Amino acid sequence: MSKHYALVIDDERDIRELLTLTLGRMDLIVETAATVAEARQRLTERRYALCFTDMRLPDGSGQEIIALVAAQYPETPIAMITAYGNVDAAVDALKAGAFDFVSKPVDISVLRRLVQTALKLSEEKRAEQSNSGSKLIGDSAPMNELRATIAKVARSQAPVYIAGESGTGKELVARLIHELGPRSTAPFVPVNCGAIPSELMESEFFGHKRGSFTGAQTDKDGLFHAAQGGTLFLDEVAELPMHMQVKLLRVIQEKAVRPIGARAEVGVDVRILSATHKNLARLVELGSFRQDLFYRINVIELKVPPLRDRREDIPKLAGRVLERLGKDNGTAPARLEPEALKALLSYDFPGNVRELENVLERAVALCENNSIGIGDLRLAAGERAASVAAEAWANTPTPTAGAYAEPRPPAYAAEPPEDEGFPSDLAAAVAETERAAIMKALEATRWNRTAAAKQLGLTLRQLRYRLEKLGIE
Template sequence: MSKQYALVIDDERDIRELLTLTLGRMDLLVETAATVAEARERLAGRRYALCFTDMRLPDGSGQEVIALIAAQYPETPVAMITAYGNVDAAVDALKAGAFDFVSKPVDISVLRRLVQTALKLSEEKRSEQTTSAGKLIGDSVPMNELRATIAKVARSQAPVYIAGESGVGKELVARLIHELGPRSGAPFVPVNCGAIPSELMESEFFGHKKGSFTGAGADKDGLFHAAQGGTLFLDEVAELPMHMQVKLLRVIQEKAVRPIGARAEIGVDVRILSATHKNLARLVELGSFRQDLFYRINVIELRVPPLRDRREDIPKLASRVLERLGKDNGTPPARIEPDALKALLSYDFPGNVRELENVLERSVALCENNSIGLDDLRLAPRERTASAAAEIWANTPTDFGAPPPPVTTRATPPQARDADDDEDDDFPSDLAAAVAETERAAIMKALEATRWNRTAAAKQLGLTLRQLRYRLEKLGIE
């Protein structure tokens, strides 16, 4: 197997010699350049497995080199060498196309991990992209654009912020970014930031030492340690309390964590992906989310389209869901009658793909002869439209101070009755079923009005979260 070449661009001889020695011990052939002009000549004459460039060069900047490589040599991973603590320059480099950065003075262990990651970027990936991208179902223009963007950002080590409504598949997108990138062989650790009690958050994220607080009976590794070498996915990042936002910002800047009770920081090599269904930029304006942290985690923003913006994907999605349900139940996949499919195509799906899955699972349980008709879908009333969902996204989330939007009901005009009609004609024959259906409709409407935020829906219904969970389980709503 032929050896691979690396290019080091820096006007400081000491840095060039240090990197040449370190990379040479990793079985790489190293060439160097001291200026942008020399770098252009080197890049034109040879294919490099990776490249390092200093931020400041005598005849230009490292940004120029990064832009050149991104445009003309996209198969070559490039990392920026920055001054210690100059995170702004590092962020700019990541936005320009660098896959990572290393600070001066160069830490050899950090450098070696970075090189190992970069070399993986120079290999493989076509087959991985084909199989992994297939998990995103749909051939619509928005989905094809999303797949193409995922393939690009997977090469980078830059933090990615995944925006989108509840139920669109933000965690699936995060997993694909991880699987298509050079960290695919390392852990992918998802964490719901809203599910961790505030007082336990620091211990969960950073770990703790034995005896550091009451109940700390043994050393514990945190989530950053669990994701070492891989990806940490911060779902519902908007739920982080302010004190944790400060600590997370420092970790991203310094690439190190300090467990509770520890005397020294521990270096971490973790890529940060984050997501929320809330309008994070709006929360920054309101002062509930730190602007500096928002800029750090939002180096690359990836917006996942809602299902109503890609309705042509609904038949294929429905077919895949029904295949899975049939396999789980040990039966052939259920069929969707034309009128039912037409209703699905015209429905706005405020709960997106997750709601589609719930609707189909309920329909399979209710339908006769394994054929789903219009009545089996039991779609929610259409008062809540796409414009209403867009308004929720654009404004302050309902569980952030503002009262939840009212649940609107449509009054039914009284019907004329003959004098000899039996007064009990409209009384349900099965009272329990009627009550359950009424309760189901009220809960579904509250969930939709709060974009499937259970905490906000429970508040709107006048229930505790535990009571709502009980009712969801009882009524078979997932």
């Protein structure tokens, strides 16, 4: 039986020695670190079955380590070591991604139970990871072709551009490329380019030096450094503003980054995978995405098929989703009545697999006797036409450059009033027109904000801003 490794991060030598001795008696090989920097280095060198970190460290906090492990090493359970009675720190640790906490002075019996739970959790997560290929569910020709292509591109180190509609599983494909390739033991770092404010992007991607700008109280490593030796996945890469497109192009060409405030560049060894639901080639034609960057990230293009192009996979997908929901609810999986399955097979699913999961989760909650009828699905009859119109709009992006450019009004926006005169309050009239379009999209998507934003040609952030501005709950 292979040995399990544990990492103990604490600046107190007595604590490190106590945990090393105790965990060693539980057949664990223990490695230690006294600082955040040492811990980061250790985590890049080995996979650990579990980690313990102190709350306060000389060069940072345990919260940083917990967030790092949760984001880049999700298969590794991590527990916080807190001062006795510090409930707030324990709660913050759990929110950040810790699976448990242990208080000083350490109770050996409590520690043993915690370790047993952590090892079981670690094994379960590793088993899930090793079976990740099975998450690409479906035996249709498009899915078999996709799996074959993933196996080929995984062996390469070339950048891969993953194209596909929202909800098709582009991040899952990116993770599989990483896990099947030679970088599988190194970090996989996903980043949603549309979720990072423009003014913070350079710091997030490349890091910064202490004192380089107001609020930079310590050195910070960027996402490229976090992915060193592994894979950086740029999701929604079309949302990158132009100034970041220029900087990203240089990093890819030079294989080096310069943190804000640093005098010299630092070499990086990172494979770039990128994805977006938008038509990136059209954005290049319209001048809102750099052509040279497009060619750099699009060395290999991989298309993820929409669910409507592989309808024969729907029964198997639905079965897996219902099994998972039953397990989560502690019940037997719900059954799909024949008419309900027929309705699913004829539905276009503009939100793809993600929408199928949402539809079934709602149906499980609404159905009687654990049997899902066609009425429990609540599929909108008119949504197919709306989804077709929305898809046509999504493939005709605005020519305005920049990640946060305002899109044109959607094709189905409310018609202006036929009154020949001018409105007495233009702002109110515009707001009312905007409200009508948003409400129509929300009702058509059953208040799924992500799907509604797509229909309106907005980013999710832009839709949230408008909802707040218009007072729509």
